[in-house]
Amino acid sequence: MKNSYLLHIDEHTTQGIPLEDISFLSSFKANLLEDLLAEIHIIEITLSNPGDSQVAALVKIGAQTGEFTGYSVAIRWETAIAKAFESIRYHFTFFANSPIQENIN
Secondary structure: OOOEEEEEEOOOOOOOOOHHHHHHHHHHHHHHHHHHHOOEEEEEEEEEOOOOOOEEEEEEEEEOOEEEEEEEEEOOHHHHHHHHHHHHHHHHHHHHOOOOOOOOO
């Protein structure tokens, strides 16, 4: 499972964000990704305020199968984090199901 968990919160992020809730939500979402990514070694989450009433979440995952990044902006931090994790799932499944051809020219 996860060996490292890094959390960065921009000092301008104005919403009250309980660290325990971020940790719980992130662990829950990461566990749902482990069936795709194999063993997760590191999770890094960065939260910031791009606008007055929005929170941006940048999620980076280092796993046995590679490094993956998801990004989302929402009104609530919970939604931003959840959508960033779902972005990783979407991109992984999209590229895993895409036929990649070698250019032999």
